[in-house]
Amino acid sequence: xxxxxxxxxxxxxxxxxxxxxxxxxxxxxxxxxxxxxxxxxxxxxxxxxxxxxxxxxxxxxxxxxxxxxxxxxxxxxxxxxxxxxxxxxxxxxxxxxxxxxxxxxxxxxxxxxxxxxxxxxxxxxxxxxxxxxxxxxxxxxxxxxxxxxxxxxxxxxxxxxxxxxxxxxxxxxxxxxxxxxxxxxxxxxxxxxxxxxxxxxxxxxxxxxxxxxxxxxxxxxxxxxxxxxxxxxxxxxxxxxxxxxxxxxxxxxxxxxxxxxxxxxxxxxxxxxxxxxxxxxxxxxxxxxxxxxxxxxxxxxxxxxxxxxxxxxxxxxxxxxxxxxxxxxxxxxxxxxxxxxxxxxxxxxxxxxxxxxxxxxxxxx
Numbered sequence: 001x002x003x004x005x006x007x008x009x010x011x012x013x014x015x016x017x018x019x020x021x022x023x024x025x026x027x028x029x030x031x032x033x034x035x036x037x038x039x040x041x042x043x044x045x046x047x048x049x050x051x052x053x054x055x056x057x058x059x060x061x062x063x064x065x066x067x068x069x070x071x072x073x074x075x076x077x078x079x080x081x082x083x084x085x086x087x088x089x090x091x092x093x094x095x096x097x098x099x100x101x102x103x104x105x106x107x108x109x110x111x112x113x114x115x116x117x118x119x120x121x122x123x124x125x126x127x128x129x130x131x132x133x134x135x136x137x138x139x140x141x142x143x144x145x146x147x148x149x150x151x152x153x154x155x156x157x158x159x160x161x162x163x164x165x166x167x168x169x170x171x172x173x174x175x176x177x178x179x180x181x182x183x184x185x186x187x188x189x190x191x192x193x194x195x196x197x198x199x200x201x202x203x204x205x206x207x208x209x210x211x212x213x214x215x216x217x218x219x220x221x222x223x224x225x226x227x228x229x230x231x232x233x234x235x236x237x238x239x240x241x242x243x244x245x246x247x248x249x250x251x252x253x254x255x256x257x258x259x260x261x262x263x264x265x266x267x268x269x270x271x272x273x274x275x276x277x278x279x280x281x282x283x284x285x286x287x288x289x290x291x292x293x294x295x296x297x298x299x300x301x302x303x304x305x306x307x308x309x310x311x312x313x314x315x316x317x318x319x320x321x322x323x324x325x326x327x328x329x330x331x332x333x334x335x336x337x338x339x340x341x342x343x344x345x346x347x348x349x350x351x352x353x354x355x356x357x358x359x360x361x362x363x364x365x
Contacts, residue, residue, distance in 0.1 A: 293322025
């Protein structure tokens with residue numbers, strides 16, 4: 001109820017103004033208060049899109065960022081399905097090693113090729129695309145997976161050189177991949193799939209590696225817009241998916257440390273898919289990372305290929321051995337509620353909301 005006694009004491013003009021301000025205050029309190037959340041739509045899954053035969057024998061896969069980690073695992077899975085694979089990476093030596101692994105699984109040498117390419121360079125990407133179509137004539141599966149990070153050493157106003165390189169690789173490289181391939185994939189007039197690799201950090205935005213978060217948030221927005229345009233294009237048979245990994249045992253952390261530390265980098269302290277604290281063993285590393293809650297890249301590919309085969313959902317949000325679906329959903333909801341409740345940004349890491357988040361997060365089960 002408006003404070004009428006105070007309004008009357010101030011006179012008609014001032015009193016009326018005060019009543020209006022009070023009503024606005026009450027309206028805002030009601031809108032933001034408990035029990036007054038905006039209405040939500042139904043929990044209706046995305047209808048499947050047509051991906052029939054995309055990941056089948058004889059089809060062509062182009063994997064940008066394939067010299068290790070997720071890209072390597074995707075390449076190995078593609079050749080097991082009898083696909084032709086183009087390994088695209090700036091690190092041609094490591095990509096060549098992945099090619100040898102593919103051939104060792106039974107792929108013919110002419111069906112697995114390496115193209116050295118800087119994904120942030122438009123000339124390189126267009127030349128790579130031309131080479132792929134010269135070799136195979138078609139592309140059915142495009143994965144834009146190349147990414148770099150600094151392991152929490154790139155804040156909101158620091159290191160402009162790191163910012164530029166991260167955005168050029170992680171976001172601009174994904175854009176260039178779509179620009180180079182998607183129009184011709186549409187023209188093929190057959191089911192095709194584009195997968196862009198995002199990150200949970202591009203959704204919940206944990207403080208630290210701000211440039212990486214921004215780049216992956218951009219990949220999310222870009223991929224959403226891509227799929228909208230594809231589904232709005234008459235007779236288009238190409239569909240896009242956003243891959244959102246959780247904690248995965250790859251090479252990205254070690255490569256980030258090499259980049260940031262330079263000559264000071266100590267390889268005996270590396271903890272990645274190839275070695276762990278000086279022990280050169282994929283099996284040993286896998287056990288160590290699993291104990292820390294990480295998925296292997298193979299587990300992630302199980303999820304990715306299952307979704308592509310099914311044609312749904314668009315958001316491939318992967319769990320790991322530490323984080324459940326309920327925890328992921330809860331953290332995403334909390335981040336979105338920062339805007340709805342007008343809380344402090346990144347309130348999950350704010351002292352003001354620390355106790356409340358801890359209490360709420362305990363219910364994410």
